[in-house]
Amino acid sequence: MVAFGKKLKETQIQEWQGYYINYKLLKKKVNRYTQQIQVGQQDRPYVLKDFARMLDDQIERIVLFLLEQQGALASRLSDLGEQHDVLLQQQDESRICELQEAYRAVGRDLLRLLNFVEMNAIGLRKILKKFDKRFGYGFADYYVKTRANHPYSQLRQVFKQVGVGAVVGAISRNLADLQDDHHGSYVSIYDQPALSHLNVLFEKFQDPVVDSIKAAVNRLSHSTNFLEYLGKHAFIMQDDELPSPSEDHEFEKRYHFMSLLLNLVNTFLYMVNTYIIVPTADNYALSLGAAATVCGVIIGSMAVAQVFxxxxxxxxxxxxxxxxxxxxxxxxxxxxxxxALAYDLNSITILLIGRLCCGLGSARAVNRRYISDCVPLKLRMQASAGFVSASALGMACGPALACLFQTNFKIYKITFNEDTLPGWFMAVAWLVFLLWLWISFREPSLETKEEIVPQEANAGILINYAVENGSTQPLLLNSEAKQVDENEDRDYDDSEESAEIVHKPVTSIASAYGLLTPSVKVQLFVYFMLKYAMEILLAESSVITTYYFIWSTSSVAIFLACLGLTVLPVNIIIGNYISNIFEERQVLLASEIIVCIGILLSFNIATPYTVPQYIGSAFITFVAAEVLEGVNLSLLSRVMSSRLSRGTYNGGLLSTEAGTLARVIADGTITLSGYLGESNLLNATLLPSLIICISSIVATCFTYNSLY
Structure with missing residues (x-):
């Protein structure tokens, strides 16, 4: 991955060279501001005003050129439209084919224009982040807020591609019309769902130009489909920069379908293992002489071990x-x-040791790493969606399986009942999986892996190269960052060396934490909040429903399974529709507010506490948290430093640790609240959830404009 300056220089269209963002000039200006501030020649208001003026000039030049090119494309399409009507009446097959090729030629020029917009959008994001990193002023928040929301905003022309959609629609409609009329039928693209007409068109033509346009528009507008949105939950993001043919060949050599399938099965079984005990953990604790609320420790001990x-x-x-x-x-x-043996040994200690061992066996980092390292780019999003689907299915199947184990018998002093059968079932499942793994898994060669590691994103995260190397120290850069800037300013001759420094993996949690900007910290906190709220809801469900509604184990299991089954339908709706209508930051804030409403509705204020109130509030909280997870991880991947895209201490690990820590604290909260009595358990556990949720909403509002 080369430095952005080198990337910009290499990909520029020569005849358009004077209209690109002058990234090198802006970087030098930032360096000059640093020197001027150090010697007291300039103050903060001047720097902010002067840099904002420079950016306005750069954006205006880009936008005016963009409008000029859109007009030229529109004029060409208008001329082709006149030929279109004549040729369809004549039914001249050879000339119809020529017209189709002419539309594709316009499509190729549109693709060049989209790439022009994309490179400029990336450059703007990078220079804004570089300015904030250098001075600590929060300039990006001010600039986006004042420019993006203005009625005459030119910034939106770059980031939202106003007008491009009309050109895309004209090319798509006319190509589709020519194809349909050529076969004696007519089905307009407007008869297709608005968000899927490009997919339909590509399926009909198998046209690489149309496919490239679709991909470029999706990247620029962040529009998604179900697979892409679902894949975001895995924190395995598509990179904007396609690998070279040689790199893609290495991915092909490393890819092995059965090995990928085994990783997905491992993911599924682990999630089943996590949730299969939830409906019975309180009864198991009671049978061993402990309080029912010790279920929090039983469930949470697995998460404690997973931290390590x-x-x-x-x-x-x-x-x-x-x-x-x-x-x-x-x-x-x-x-x-x-x-499973803890029951006959009558030992809560053995039970907890068993759950700790289960947590020590959490290989989700390996599962995600395999997808990012060994799955070709063209299949990576499907594999990511498979990872999330396996997790969701495991979450639903775990409680569902628990309700099947309603039996009680002994074999040689070993008891098999609803408490122990989940353990025995999972032990057999892992034994079968181990044998299958040993026979069928193919280890990629170490030599090939070492060659690919610089391109991959460790533990399942390929972060957009547009995300700037992050450091939140104000005014002065550390010596390493200064060296990076000096290297990049040398007409990019040493860009590979500077890129190596910029993208060097961090070597400790402390150094990784030092790269976290306020936006990243807030998104990690949001992730902590949603995992905390979900864990409180799920882990205490058996105790709460038994106390208030006298539910059986089967009833609790069915309730939890129904919650788990909402994951995929909700993601279909959000991925195909909601995320394409609203900005991700809007969905993020709305989801946080809905989670907060769900928590408020869960409180036991009126008497009696009813089943509809509990179920309704639980579904609101759980569904909103699921929506929140997808947009949260998507935004996190965009604002996180590229240095956290690889190495042991990467962004995927940080998010996993944040979520795991949330589960540990939530399960501890349940057990500690148990000392207040079961009658106070619900409100005592919901109060911290409410406080954390409100705090995350406030924090999101403060960093809202930096999520652009």
């Missing part, structure tokens, strides 16, 4: 995939066996 396992599995996957998966399966086999 995420780190060593992330590091281990630098050297191998098979060995960590084998270790994971063995330790999960042991952990579930101990969990």
């Amino acid at each position: 396992s995420s780190v060593y599995f992330s590091a281990w996957s630098n050297r191998s995939y098979l060995r960590p998966l084998v270790f994971s399966s063995i330790i999960l086999l042991v952990g579930n066996t101990l969990y």
